[in-house]
Amino acid sequence: MPSxxxxxxxxxxxxxxxxxxxxLRYAWEVTDDNPSEPWPVMKRGVLDTFDYVGPYxxxxxxxxxxxxxxxxxxxxxxxxxxxxxxxxQRPKIRELCLAAIDVADIIFAWxxxxxxxxxxxxxxxxxxxxxxxxxxAPELPHTYEDLSGHGLGIPDGPTNDLWFAFSCATSTITAAxxxxxxxxxxDLFPSLESPIEEAFWRAYLRMTxxxxxxxxxxxxVFGGRYRIDFALPDQKIGIExxxxxxxxxxxxxxxxxARQRELELDGWRIVRFSGSEVARDAKECVQxxxxxxxxxxxxxxx
Numbered sequence: 288m289p290s291x292x293x294x295x296x297x298x299x300x301x302x303x304x305x306x307x308x309x310x311l312r313y314a315w316e317v318t319d320d321n322p323s324e325p326w327p328v329m330k331r332g333v334l335d336t337f338d339y340v341g342p343y344x345x346x347x348x349x350x351x352x353x354x355x356x357x358x359x360x361x362x363x364x365x366x367x368x369x370x371x372x373x374x375x376q377r378p379k380i381r382e383l384c385l386a387a388i389d390v391a392d393i394i395f396a397w398x399x400x401x402x403x404x405x406x407x408x409x410x411x412x413x414x415x416x417x418x419x420x421x422x423x424a425p426e427l428p429h430t431y432e433d434l435s436g437h438g439l440g441i442p443d444g445p446t447n448d449l450w451f452a453f454s455c456a457t458s459t460i461t462a463a464x465x466x467x468x469x470x471x472x473x474d475l476f477p478s479l480e481s482p483i484e485e486a487f488w489r490a491y492l493r494m495t496x497x498x499x500x501x502x503x504x505x506x507x508v509f510g511g512r513y514r515i516d517f518a519l520p521d522q523k524i525g526i527e528x529x530x531x532x533x534x535x536x537x538x539x540x541x542x543x544x545a546r547q548r549e550l551e552l553d554g555w556r557i558v559r560f561s562g563s564e565v566a567r568d569a570k571e572c573v574q575x576x577x578x579x580x581x582x583x584x585x586x587x588x589x
Contacts, residue, residue: 288330288336288337289337289338289392290337290340290391291333291337291338291340291393291394291472292341292342292394293306293341293396293397294394294406295396295403296397297405302397302466311329311343324383325383326383326386326387334469341388342383391413394418394419395423395468396421396452396456397423397468398453399445406452410456419493420456420457421456422456422458423459425462426461427446428449428450429444429450457492457493476488479504480505481528483528483530483562483569484516487560487569490572491517493570494574498580499577501519503519503520506525508550509553523555524558525556525558526576527558527560528560528562556583558575560572560575
């Protein structure tokens with residue numbers, strides 16, 4: 288399962304607890320006042336799809352571990368809580384958060400509060416580490432195109448001041464709640480069958496070429512008799528990745544050609560890449576697939 292880090296404003300009983308339930312409250316163990324390290328992993332904790340790697344919080348009914356600027360797991364300096372005397376201080380909290388981002392496959396940030404300063408750092412750190420970053424909010428910042436007709440004034444919006452963080456995202460999502468946004472993330476990070484498919488999909492998400500907008504993975508055709516690795520169903524454009532171990536035998540060679548003929552007779556255009564091509568330069572494969580899609584769409588409108 289891919290692992291996910293859920294960045295965003297932290298508070299008592301926030302949206303993460305709605306996703307993960309009471310398990311989140313007790314997942315980070317505290318023995319003799321000293322929290323365990325590193326943070327644990329909650330298998331399939333998010334939507335029964337993603338392994339949750341952080342952030343974690345101290346279960347503290349006094350809320351001393353949830354005061355201002357504590358990130359949900361440190362003393363706030365305002366009230367001495369007799370329950371936990373050795374909660375981590377700010378440098379350790381930072382190390383724990385960044386270490387969790389290091390091991391996460393996906394960084395999801397719910398960004399609806401302009402004071403989520405730690406989240407902004409997490410987004411930048413994740414981007415610098417080359418991680419897929421999904422930023423979601425009830426409303427996305429206005430673009431320059433949105434400002435046409437408004438003169439020099441910028442319309443009010445809860446996320447406008449955060450445009451820089453949104454521009455660092457691999458993908459952006461508009462949704463009413465974090466839970467609704469994460470359901471869209473499931474579609475962005477499907478369960479793929481091979482490392483070359485994962486490499487191609489990661490390159491696609493980083494580049495998001497407009498010619499491949501709406502690309503689907505593991506698309507079923509002919510009532511599910513076949514699956515195309517990646518497809519633009521409306522244009523009937525398919526992308527197939529041929530790993531050597533799965534496509535090298537005489538039987539597989541014959542089967543692949545019969546399958547391709549059947550798809551082409553049904554109007555599909557199929558572009559194939561070998562596993563070695565994808566492993567060597569997945570970005571180039573995505574660019575070539577985008578160029579083919581542009582050509583097919585152009586021919587269709589000629």
